[in-house]
Amino acid sequence: MKEDPKNPIKNKNNLPESVSLDLKAISNFFFEVGMLKKISRTGYPFLGSGGESVAEHSFRVAIIGHVLSEMAGYENPYRVVLMCLLHDLSETRTGDQNYVHKQYVQADEKKAYWDATQGLPCSDLYRSLWLEYSQMETEASLIAHDADQLDLLLELKEQLDLGNPYAKKWIFHLLKRLHTEPAKKLASQILETDWTSWWFDGHDSWWKKNNK
Secondary structure, X not given: OOOOOOOOOOOOOOOOOOOOOOHHHHHHHHHHHHHHHOOEOOOHHHHOXXXXXXXXHHHHXXXXXXXXXXXXXXXXXXXXXXXXXXXXXXXXXXXXXXXXXXXXXXXXXXXXXXXXXXXXXXXXXXXXXXXXXXXXXXXXXXXXXXXXXXXXXXXXXXXXXXXXXXXHHHHHHHHOOOOOHHHHHHHHXXXXXXXXXXXXXXXXXXXXXXXX
């Protein structure tokens, strides 16, 4: 499935005004998406510290995906953004499967994704993006996968800075999973950056103002 990056995201399900939408299906979908805020990423108990919901993860993955797209000169960064936002949608029905779980449990992610998007006016678009992400054959999908890994890297670097020695072992394997040069360059910088430096470094005046 090779997309044309010169074309914007187009919804193949453009419906004429005379066709009524399934508003109940859309409403149910919105409630289902909200479950991602309640589903925890299950790898952190194995790491021993940290934690986040699937929704929290997907939000930053989308931001990272947009930045990576710009760095790579990819002509349709918003395709990557939407792919990142949707990449873990099936976990509303399958739950989050970490690397240990996947050795023993095989979730039917495609069925979960198809069932979740049934009745939506944009179902064809969402499903095509999921297939593209899963097949990892296009530039957009590789950027999205790298964004997914960089979000985890940021979490691991935070835990490493806070003293978790196991984060270093996870980082070693994660770096091998990166595909694009912009992602590899960013990974190197992330590892050199203290997780608090965005607000702590160079802001001594903030502390002095409140030290009366």
